[in-house]
Amino acid sequence: MALDAGNRKTDFVVFDRVQKSYDGETLVVKDLNLDIAQGEFLTMLGPSGSGKTTCLMMLAGFETATHGDIRLDGKPINNIPPHKRGIGMVFQNYALFPHMTVEENLAFPLEVRKIGKDEREAKVRRALDMVQMADFGGRRPAQLSGGQQQRIALARALVFEPELVLMDEPLGALDKQLRERMQFEITRLAHEIGITVVYVTHDQTEALTMSDRVAVFNDGKIQQLAEPDVLYEKPENSFVAQFIGENNTLQGTVQDIDGKVATVRLDDGEIIDCTPVNVSQPGERTQVSIRPERVEYNRERLSPDAHTIHAEVLEFIYMGDIFRTRLRVAGNEDFVIKTRNAPDQRRLQRGEKIEIGWLPEDCRALDA
Amino acid sequence: MSGPPIYATTPQRIWYYGFRVLCGVIFFFLIAPILIIIPLSFNAENFFTFTPEMLRFDPEGYSLKHYRDFFTNPDWQQALWNSVRIAPAATLLAVTLGTLAAIGLSQPHVPYRRAIMAILISPMIVPLIISAAGMYFFYSRIGLQGTYVGVVLAHAALGIPFVIITVTATLVGFDRSLTRASASLGADPVTTFFKVQMPLILPGVISGGLFAFITSFDEVVVVIFVGSANQQTLPWQMFTGLREQISPTILAVATILVAISILLLMTVELLRRRSERLRGMSPG
Numbered sequence: 001m002a003l004d005a006g007n008r009k010t011d012f013v014v015f016d017r018v019q020k021s022y023d024g025e026t027l028v029v030k031d032l033n034l035d036i037a038q039g040e041f042l043t044m045l046g047p048s049g050s051g052k053t054t055c056l057m058m059l060a061g062f063e064t065a066t067h068g069d070i071r072l073d074g075k076p077i078n079n080i081p082p083h084k085r086g087i088g089m090v091f092q093n094y095a096l097f098p099h100m101t102v103e104e105n106l107a108f109p110l111e112v113r114k115i116g117k118d119e120r121e122a123k124v125r126r127a128l129d130m131v132q133m134a135d136f137g138g139r140r141p142a143q144l145s146g147g148q149q150q151r152i153a154l155a156r157a158l159v160f161e162p163e164l165v166l167m168d169e170p171l172g173a174l175d176k177q178l179r180e181r182m183q184f185e186i187t188r189l190a191h192e193i194g195i196t197v198v199y200v201t202h203d204q205t206e207a208l209t210m211s212d213r214v215a216v217f218n219d220g221k222i223q224q225l226a227e228p229d230v231l232y233e234k235p236e237n238s239f240v241a242q243f244i245g246e247n248n249t250l251q252g253t254v255q256d257i258d259g260k261v262a263t264v265r266l267d268d269g270e271i272i273d274c275t276p277v278n279v280s281q282p283g284e285r286t287q288v289s290i291r292p293e294r295v296e297y298n299r300e301r302l303s304p305d306a307h308t309i310h311a312e313v314l315e316f317i318y319m320g321d322i323f324r325t326r327l328r329v330a331g332n333e334d335f336v337i338k339t340r341n342a343p344d345q346r347r348l349q350r351g352e353k354i355e356i357g358w359l360p361e362d363c364r365a366l367d368a
Numbered sequence: 369m370s371g372p373p374i375y376a377t378t379p380q381r382i383w384y385y386g387f388r389v390l391c392g393v394i395f396f397f398l399i400a401p402i403l404i405i406i407p408l409s410f411n412a413e414n415f416f417t418f419t420p421e422m423l424r425f426d427p428e429g430y431s432l433k434h435y436r437d438f439f440t441n442p443d444w445q446q447a448l449w450n451s452v453r454i455a456p457a458a459t460l461l462a463v464t465l466g467t468l469a470a471i472g473l474s475q476p477h478v479p480y481r482r483a484i485m486a487i488l489i490s491p492m493i494v495p496l497i498i499s500a501a502g503m504y505f506f507y508s509r510i511g512l513q514g515t516y517v518g519v520v521l522a523h524a525a526l527g528i529p530f531v532i533i534t535v536t537a538t539l540v541g542f543d544r545s546l547t548r549a550s551a552s553l554g555a556d557p558v559t560t561f562f563k564v565q566m567p568l569i570l571p572g573v574i575s576g577g578l579f580a581f582i583t584s585f586d587e588v589v590v591v592i593f594v595g596s597a598n599q600q601t602l603p604w605q606m607f608t609g610l611r612e613q614i615s616p617t618i619l620a621v622a623t624i625l626v627a628i629s630i631l632l633l634m635t636v637e638l639l640r641r642r643s644e645r646l647r648g649m650s651p652g
Contacts, residue, residue: 062548082551083560095549099567099643108563109553160554 009073012038012196013059013164018068020054028054030220032068036198038163041190043199045207046217047243055217056166056200061085072164088157088165088195092172094149096141102128102152103137109160127159130189147178154186158193165190167199171206183210204244208232216240233291237278238366241289248295248335250288254279254365261360264288266330270309273360278367285368292324294362295337297354298346308357311335313348323347329356402626409434409619416616434620444617447605453516454591454601455584458523462580465524466531467573471565473532474539489529499526500593507594514596522594523587527580534579538572571640578636582629 013036020029029051036042044052057063058070061082069076077085097105103124110120128134131151141149150170157165167186171179187210190197201207207214208228216223216231216239224231224240235241238249252266254276262276264286272288279286296302297311314333315326322338325348329335337356339345348354372384412431413419421429438444469488473481491499503522504513512518542565550560566573588603595604602625606618 060548060552062551081556082548083554083556085552086554087552089549089552091545091549093543093545095543095545097546097549097564108550108555112553112555112559156553166552 008038010037011035011071012040012073013198014069014071015055015059016069016071018055018058018065018070020051020058020063021066027066028220029058029065032220032222034215034222034225036196038196039194041187041197041199041210041212043201043207043211043214044217045201045204045214045243047202050217051220052200052202052215052217053168056168056198059198060087060089060166086160086162086164088160088162090150090153090157090165090167090170092169094141094153094170096149096153096156098141100140101137102133102139102141102144105141105152106156106159109156113160123159127155130158131155131185146174147182150174150182151185154189158189158195162195164196164198167197169201170199171201171203179206186210208244216243218243233362235277235289235364235366238287238289238368241364241366246292246336246338248290248292248329248332248337250290250330250332250335251368252286252288252330254282254284254286256282262286262365264365266309268330270330271307272309272363273307274363274365275361277364279365286365287368288363288365290358290363292336292338294358295356296358297337297339297348297356299355302357303359306357306359308355311354311356313350313352313354316348316350318347327354327356405619405622406626409616409623411616411619414616416614416619434615434617435624437615437617438620438624441617444602444605444621447600447602450599451585451602454519454523454599455581457520458527458584459577459581461520461524462527462531462584463573463577466528466576466580467535467569469528470532470535470539470572474536474542485532488532491526492529496526496589500590503590504593513594514599516599519591519595519599519601522590523584524580526587526590527583530579530583531573531576534576535569535572538569542568567643570643574636574640574643578632581632585625 013034015032015034018029018032019027021027032051032055044055046052054063058065059072061077061080065078070078072085072087096102097108100108106124106127107120110123115123124137125134128137131154133148133151133155136144136148136152141152144152153170157167170186171182174182183206186197199207199210208231211228213225213227214231215225218239224236226234231240232244235244241247242249250266250272252264252272254262255265255271256263257276257279260275262274262279264272264274266272266288274288299308302308309329311327311329313325314328317324317326321341323341323345325337325339326333327335327337372381376384407422408416408418410430410432411419411422412429412433419429423429472478473485473488475481478484500522503525507513507518507522512521546564546568547560550564551557555563585601586603587601588607591599591601591604592607595601600608602621606621609615609618
């Protein structure tokens with residue numbers, strides 16, 4: 001068992017060549033390999049039908065893997081029923097027992113573990129304090145708001161002190177403000193207690209703000225597994241670039257690759273510099289990807305030898321803290337740039353012709 | 369009740385009042401035969417009609433003698449005892465098996481669920497006399513005909529469809545993630561069933577149990593075929609009484625049974641409301 005610097009297991013949860021098929025023909029999960037470290041907050045992110053929830057359900061024991069091994073703390077758990085795995089879980093619809101009070105809900109996992117009354121009560125109280133719901137012990141779930149129910153669900157998943165907690169889109173039903181507060185609270189709690197969390201969501205903001213690492217799922221495969229900043233700034237393929245954050249794409253052909261810089265001829269003939277990611281030789285088709293906030297139209301802020309291309313302003317939207325400008329670039333009419341509303345920032349006019357450019361490392365040449 | 373809206377047209381007005389009259393008539397035809405037996409059961413004479421004394425509200429015309437007959441006559445007492453022994457046992461069996469069947473058949477992965485469901489609820493659809501004849505021949509072969517166990521089994525088979533239908537209906541609203549949550553919290557399937565699923569489907573189970581009980585308690589055709597003189601139940605005794613003795617005692621019995629039915633219905637409704645309240649509004 002491998003240990004990291006903090007003496008924690010780096011392979012606490014292991015998916016080893018896991019496959020899953022419901023009908024015996026199509027694979028919902030294709031050859032999944034994933035190591036999750038102890039104490040890590042890992043998010044499985046992807047569109048619906050990408051296999052992320054199936055992976056979570058296999059880990060929880062509600063689905064069985066068609067192929068491969070899942071190991072928890074070194075032990076294969078494929079043949080262990082869900083109730084013997086000792087994994088906490090928070091469900092999308094909270095799944096609180098409606099016929100029990102909040103306290104009874106929390107005491108339930110302790111009762112089935114035959115923990116004595118005094119200890120049980122102490123633990124329930126501590127768990128309620130942890131989620132700041134100490135005054136709500138006698139209520140029934142139906143008497144609580146969505147956010148309160150979510151806290152109780154969280155407390156219930158933690159009260160029996162599992163080492164691993166799974167969360168299946170737990171904030172999906174909450175409004176935006178509450179969701180943001182709960183995101184913060186869940187991450188704080190997870191790090192305070194030091195538990196390992198596997199979190200499933202289709203909300204990329206949630207994934208970026210909460211996780212230590214994010215696994216982006218699509219088509220039953222992990223497209224990229226990385227820290228949030230790496231995922232956002234250095235997407236490894238066009239799916240990840242499109243799925244995480246806003247992104248501009250341009251189609252073109254690789255002209256030349258010189259070490260860390262590739263020259264790409266766009267379809268309308270203009271030349272740009274990019275970082276080659278998954279293109280390897282001249283002549284290959286590529287999809288170039290650039291973030292809206294990394295595009296610069298102020299000539300003085302670009303390096304003198306940077307390639308620039310022509311653009312026409314189609315729309316200027318004032319959004320308060322930022323300006324959002326839609327451009328026509330190399331035939332693409334959905335090219336968006338975002339600029340900060342700074343005192344020295346020039347507001348573009350509709351119909352204006354400008355030159356835009358960027359740093360080669362911000363522009364990534366991906367698979368077409 | 370303030371009459372039809374002022375903008376109603378003449379046909380709408382006619383329909384408005386006609387509909388209420390129709391409802392009243394239906395109600396009358398359903399209730400009147402039951403209500404009429406209650407005063408008749410206090411008849412001082414051995415008649416099935418109102419005597420002139422009764423119509424004059426003369427106390428002489430009324431008596432409790434038919435009730436006295438019911439509580440002292442060994443035939444009626446034996447029949448009551450038989451009913452009391454058979455109905456609860458059949459109900460218990462029907463509730464247990466019916467609930468399990470409903471839960472099993474609500475799992476999406478069970479093959480041929482529709483066919484199995486149709487077979488299980490067929491006693492409700494097939495004419496009773498056919499079920500009874502079938503049971504008679506079958507039970508005779510395996511030595512259950514004329515036994516207590518045989519009658520209980522037969523009545524349970526009649527009660528199971530009611531339990532299956534009511535429990536299936538409650539299971540439709542049952543959130544399956546609750547059983548998953550229970551498992552993730554460490555409860556084995558048996559604990560999950562009794563602590564999580566059962567309390568939540570209890571209203572359906574109670575209603576089904578009530579129907580099963582009434583079915584057995586009121587049943588006369590099957591028990592005549594499957595039972596013997598030792599299993600003569602109240603309805604059977606009433607049937608015999610009507611044919612052979614023509615004694616108004618059966619009116620007293622009928623009144624008692626109506627009272628029991630109303631009490632039972634009320635108790636069960638209170639129980640059901642209580643557990644409905646306990647289960648709260650289910651989230652999601």
